[in-house]
Amino acid sequence: MDATDIKKIACVGSGLIGSGWATSFLIKGYSVVIYDVKEEFLENARVRINQNLEFFVKKGILDTRQFEQAVNSTSYTTSIQEAVSDVWFIQESAPENYEVKQALLAEIEKYAQPSTIIASSTSGLLISEIAKFAQYPQRCLGAHPYNPPFLIPLVEISKGEKTSETSIRKAYEFFRTLGKEPVILQKEALGFIANRLQVALYREAVDLVNRGVCSIEDVDKAACFGPGLRFGIMGPNLIFQLGGGAHGISGLLTHVGPSVENWWADMADWKKWPENWIVQSQEGVNQEMANRPSQFGQTTAEIAAWRDDMLVELLKLHKKF
Numbered sequence: 001m002d003a004t005d006i007k008k009i010a011c012v013g014s015g016l017i018g019s020g021w022a023t024s025f026l027i028k029g030y031s032v033v034i035y036d037v038k039e040e041f042l043e044n045a046r047v048r049i050n051q052n053l054e055f056f057v058k059k060g061i062l063d064t065r066q067f068e069q070a071v072n073s074t075s076y077t078t079s080i081q082e083a084v085s086d087v088w089f090i091q092e093s094a095p096e097n098y099e100v101k102q103a104l105l106a107e108i109e110k111y112a113q114p115s116t117i118i119a120s121s122t123s124g125l126l127i128s129e130i131a132k133f134a135q136y137p138q139r140c141l142g143a144h145p146y147n148p149p150f151l152i153p154l155v156e157i158s159k160g161e162k163t164s165e166t167s168i169r170k171a172y173e174f175f176r177t178l179g180k181e182p183v184i185l186q187k188e189a190l191g192f193i194a195n196r197l198q199v200a201l202y203r204e205a206v207d208l209v210n211r212g213v214c215s216i217e218d219v220d221k222a223a224c225f226g227p228g229l230r231f232g233i234m235g236p237n238l239i240f241q242l243g244g245g246a247h248g249i250s251g252l253l254t255h256v257g258p259s260v261e262n263w264w265a266d267m268a269d270w271k272k273w274p275e276n277w278i279v280q281s282q283e284g285v286n287q288e289m290a291n292r293p294s295q296f297g298q299t300t301a302e303i304a305a306w307r308d309d310m311l312v313e314l315l316k317l318h319k320k321f
């Protein structure tokens with residue numbers, strides 16, 4: 001089975017991430033069967049998926065014929081047998097809990113074909129542990145999306161001890177076919193790649209505020225209108241390559257590297273959240289939201305819609321749409 005053989009996909013678990021994945025598959029023309037434990041959850045998923053698809057029509061990425069086709073290519077079921085027995089790829093997005101995911105995998109394996117890839121959306125559980133009791137653990141792997149999965153291209157593929165290289169290659173090719181940007185973790189790492197980078201930055205952001213260097217609003221402004229603009233188009237290594245001009249990253253690190261070691265000596269390396277940060281962070285973010293120009297959104301829902309509009313424009317520049 002190659003990535004091109006995948007025509008029909010099962011999304012097992014239809015919450016925020018499961019319905020987001022379903023949208024990603026549908027806009028690329030796949031048939032998707034969606035499973036959840038109760039009809040009411042499926043109904044919520046149907047509403048979410050249709051809203052997501054309408055968003056793509058509004059953005060001119062899908063036309064009305066493609067929209068209809070996507071809606072007609074979606075089926076919903078509370079029968080796991082019906083969901084997984086004739087698909088080549090299963091994206092599991094059930095609650096983040098070993099017992100739930102292990103029991104679900106056992107159910108899936110009763111009905112799925114032995115060669116079907118089973119990818120878990122887990123944000124941080126170990127694939128070796130999820131697949132501990134699996135009959136065919138070689139086809140179990142992690143495929144961690146970034147929210148919202150129907151817009152963000154990154155997929156972090158992770159292996160368990162028994163995952164086969166063939167399964168990893170098939171999943172990688174499949175996500176490439178989907179227009180995603182998969183990365184393969186060569187060994188298990190808590191938080192994978194992107195979340196580790198994100199929280200490393202966030203710890204310093206918290207520390208700068210707590211030291212009184214700047215406000216929450218200004219730390220966000222510095223991140224967004226400085227390095228953030230560049231991060232939207234390239235990663236930190238390539239940024240440093242350009243920062244070094246003709247001398248490249250090696251020239252930059254030779255030049256400023258010794259100063260950076262002094263900064264590191266002064267920077268945050270704590271392992272526990274500062275006391276009261278939960279309350280303080282919310283107060284600071286509320287203030288930041290109130291200060292935003294109203295056309296960019298001031299409530300969480302307005303800002304999320306504005307974010308999705310901005311993401312589509314950026315993704316068009318990346319030739320993703």
Ligand SMILES: NC(=O)c1ccc[n+]([C@@H]2O[C@H](COP(=O)([O-])OP(=O)(O)OC[C@H]3O[C@@H](n4cnc5c(N)ncnc54)[C@H](O)[C@@H]3O)[C@@H](O)[C@H]2O)c1
Binds near residue numbers: 041092
């Ligand atoms: N929320 C995020 O930002 C995010 C990002 C990346 C990955 N993830 C991961 O995606 C997975 C799902 O997270 P979510 O945010 O969509 O959660 P969610 O609560 O929105 O959705 C979980 C869904 O699983 C269903 N469910 C419950 N028991 C089930 C079972 N036995 N079989 C199948 N489905 C079952 C629930 O009814 C619900 O619809 C988790 O592993 C999470 O770590 C979440």
